[in-house]
Amino acid sequence: MATVTLDRPGTSPAPVLRQDPRRGRKLAARIALYVAMIIAAAAIMLPFFWMVTSSLKTNNQVFSVPIQWLPDPVVWRNYLDIWAKADMLTWVKNTLILSVSVTFLQVLTGSFAAYGFSKLRFPGRDVLFLTYVATIAVPWQAYMIPQFIMLSKVGLSNTLWSILALQTFSAFGVFLMKQYYESIPEELSEAARIDGLSEYSIWRKIVLPLSGPAVATLTLLTFVNTWNDYLGPLIYLRDRDIWTIQIGLKSFVSQYNAEYALIMTGSVISVLPIALIFMLGQRYFVQGIATAGLKG
Amino acid sequence: MATTAVDAPAAPAPPPRRNRSRLTLRNTFIGWTFILPNFIGFAVLTLVPVITLFYLAFTSWNAFGQANWIGLENFQRLLTDGTFHTALINTGYYAVLHIPLTLAVSLGLALLLNHKMRGIAFFRTVAFFPYITSIVAIAVVWNMLFSPDSGPINQFLMALGIDNPPGWTTSATWSMPAVVLTSVWREMGYYMLLFLAGLQAIPRELYEAARVDGAHAIQRFWNVTVPSLRPTTFFVTVILTIQSFKVLDLILVMTDGGPGTSTLVLAQYIYRKGFEENDFGYASAVAVVLFFICLGLTVVQFLLNKRKEV
Known part of the structure; x- marks a missing residue:
């Protein structure tokens, strides 16, 4: 664009002549880009495509040579059989209970703490916040053992409470909410303070209602994280009746390791809720990751 | 104040x-x-x-x-523990493959998807989707895709004329590359988003100035994009490094460290010693090593970044 405007004063008929091939080239470049993107997208989605089609095949067709891309006939039965063969309903129920309560508590305590870190000034605040941020870099795998011993000592292992405790108080949530609160003008809380509102009311009536996108982001990320968590349930949940979908699916895979089609059916069911949530709120995922950049 | x-x-x-x-x-x-x-x-x-x-x-x-x-006894034991050394080497191997590959693929995707075009949001969504699907489902699907005899990947390779395609997760040589491929596929969308944010922060004037100076696309990439992306690249590398050294769940589900100990990584060794053998003291010593590797690498990266900035 810049070169075109620079050229214009000197030679007036030239742009007309030059624009045609350039427009042609631009169109070609655009088409090439689309083709590249479509190929990339297809390559990325291929495993999911294979997962869904395999879940609709009979078991023998999954590994047929050559590959059968579309199921023929379409076997919907797998989606009925799986509920009888595996305890899917219990697992989904447990996972749902955990995901919802972890998300609720995480958003509540995280946004509350973030208000303290971003809108109030008191000695020691910054050191404290630095402690939070520093632990984001410490891998959980490094301290999972002392944590397990502690939670076992207080009798929480092998209960859903252990996962609740594990997932709720993440430094990430505090960090994300604080980043957002800093962008809310200080004058708003200042004006409210002059009007005699207490800090708690300012949080509840002014700052929290203004932080919708951040709350949405944290809600979605926490929910997905808890739903997908494999290691926590693997270590803490021993009894079958408190299993989550992830470790339930894993045990189903080891138990029926030759039932390929059914395994794929279970996988589809375990991914489906997340896919739905993601489609509804993908804008917030992208925003949250672009602003906070940290996760897990 | x-x-x-x-x-x-x-x-x-x-x-x-x-x-x-x-x-x-x-x-x-x-x-x-x-x-x-x-x-x-x-x-x-x-x-x-x-x-x-x-x-x-x-x-x-x-x-x-x-x-x-028992003082330093656990750490002395680490020095002579062959399995620990294998786990350490495997973790390094995973990181060496995983970090540059993910960087390249996610930057490539970000460059491809950093255009103002109709439908671009859809393609970004597609690229990001694997990152939010569960490890178990992904590991199970990829295990089947990698299946040596009649898995789609090897059927494809054979169609290309490769007569002896790798055994992937059943072969000690190829199991680690198989795990790395899966994890690159899963994580690239996340790092792509970070790169996209970085790319969009580069002032357009820089590109226009370079174009006026006669720089072609490749020159613009190396002299404008790469230097301007430095903070993002640094940040991504730090996170990628920590993620690589703590890798556990994907390996547990996909290969369980096998065949043999060919994909046994540090975090899994902690898991085995701690939760399978109940040797909490020794497992903690391994965890301390993991802790200091992550800390040390992060500090080194910060120092390197600072020196380049001067």
Whole structure:
């Protein structure tokens, strides 16, 4: 664009002549880009495509040579059989209970703490916040053992409470909410303070209602994280009746390791809720990751 | 803090100061009430375990006994523990493959998807989707895709004329590349988003100036994009490194460290020693090593980044 405007004063008929091939080239470049993107997208989605089609095949067709891309006939039965063969309903129920309560508590305590870190000034605040941020870099795998011993000592292992405790108080949530609160003008809380509102009311009536996108982001990320968590349930949940979908699916895979089609059916069911949530709120995922950049 | 220091001399001296200290006290109290609900949980579940780790590593603690202080014995044992060395080397191998590959693929995707075009949001969504699907489902699907005899990947390779396609997760040589491919596929969308944010922060004027100077696309990439992306690349590399060294769940589900010990990684060794053999003291010593590797690499990266900036 810049070169075109620079050229214009000197030679007036030239742009007309030059624009045609350039427009042609631009169109070609655009088409090439689309083709590249479509190929990339297809390559990325291929495993999911294979997962869904395999879940609709009979078991023998999954590994047929050559590959059968579309199921023929379409076997919907797998989606009925799986509920009888595996305890899917219990697992989904447990996972749902955990995901919802972890998300609720995480958003509540995280946004509350973030208000303290971003809108109030008191000695020691910054050191404290630095402690939070520093632990984001410490891998959980490094301290999972002392944590397990502690939670076992207080009798929480092998209960859903252990996962609740594990997932709720993440430094990430505090960090994300604080980043957002800093962008809310200080004058708003200042004006409210002059009007005699207490800090708690300012949080509840002014700052929290203004932080919708951040709350949405944290809600979605926490929910997905808890739903997908494999290691926590693997270590803490021993009894079958408190299993989550992830470790339930894993045990189903080891138990029926030759039932390929059914395994794929279970996988589809375990991914489906997340896919739905993601489609509804993908804008917030992208925003949250672009602003906070940290996760897990 | 700076503003109060400036204000202090101008203000009439004694009464405000007393008010101020009372105000500070009040603010401190209110501040803590906000932070406490989260902080108690955070301290009990993260800070205390991290500190306890360093105590446990110097004890011989199994599930039944008490912790006996044994000094450096656990660490001496690490020096001669062949399986530990294998895990260390495998983790390094995973990182060496995983970090550059993910960087390249996610940057490539970000460059491809950094255009203002119709439908671009859809393609970004597609690229990001694998990152939010569960490890178990992904590992199971990829295990089947990698299936040596009639899996789609090897059928494809054979169609290309490769007669002896790799055995992937059933072969000691190819199991690690198989795991790395899966994890690159899963994580690239996440790092792509970080790169996209970085790319969009580059001022357009830089590109226009380079174009006026006659730089072609490749020159513009190396002389404008790459230097301007430095902060993002640095950040991505730090996260990628930590993620690589702590890799566990994907390997547990996909290969369980096998075949043999060909994909046994550090975090899995901690898991085995701790939760399968109940050797908590020794597992903690391995965890301390993991902790310092992550810390050390992050510090090194910060120093390198600082030196380049000068």
